[in-house]
Amino acid sequence: MAVVPNGKGHLRCSVLLKRGRGVADSFIIPLQTKKELKSFLDMMKLEGAFLETSSEYFDQRLCHGLAEGAALGNAPSFWLAHVAEVLGKDQWKATVFDARHELALMRAELKREKPELLSNKSCRKSLIDSAEWCDEHHFADSWFEDDAEVDNVIAAVFKKKGNKPDAEWTAVNVIIESILEKRRQVWLERLTLNALWLKASKKPPLPWHQMFHLAEIVADRAFPLAEIPLMESIAIQSLGAYLSRREDEGQ
Secondary structure (H helix, E strand, O other): OEEEEEOOEEEEEEEEEEOOOEEEEEEEEEEOOHHHHHHHHHHHHHOOOOOOEOHHHHHHHHHHHHHHHHHHOOOOOOHHHHHHHHHOOOOOOOOOOOHHHHHHHHHHHHHHHOHHHHOHHHHHHHHHHHHHHHHHOHHHOOOOOOOHHHHHHHHHHHHHHOOOOOHHHHHHHHHHHHHHOOOHHHHHHHHHHHHHHHHHEOOOOOOHHHHHHHHHHHHOOOOOHHHOHHHHHHHHHHHHHHHHHHHHOOO
16 A cells, blocks of 8 residues: 555555455545544554555565466456556566565675674574564464365364364374475465565564575475474464364354
């Protein structure tokens, strides 16, 4: 979202990017009074997953969305052209997102400007700290897997284990091995995008180099996801989502 002056008021320009779709939606909403603008900005501040970022990041992500949509045969709505006009953007063009390329660029920047953050000590700290991200940061509230395949995997564990004390822990390990490992590329992309997002943020909730380290570790297929605290937390959240839904269903 971007807010720009418009006469005596402002315009809120919004673009929705969605994996597997590209630019899924675009729209413009007028904020005609200072009260409306303040209300909108206050709401953004209350939503922990919203951060003020750079215009360059907005452009970069928009170009990624255009490329993904084009590859899938999806064209953005005509509103995107109006958003571009309002924001004065005439340089947008489809740019394929390449997680490993972006990680290489970030590594080069750290090596050039803050090489100490590439140390083994820094990497280990990032790995350890990641165990708490799902509990401490709103951006990770939705970091769990929740679909029919996950349900079947978890249900199979409980069917075999019954009510044994280690049933839930077994389910967590199975989620990591059978679901997260299979979807490793998806999580690599998500972590890399979040590293870019934090890097572009004026007040990031955690240092961007920590997210970068986690993305690099996930990129290394020789490194088991089971040894990454963050992935264990994601598996725990996935199990929690399953159990909560089953409880709501009365099963």
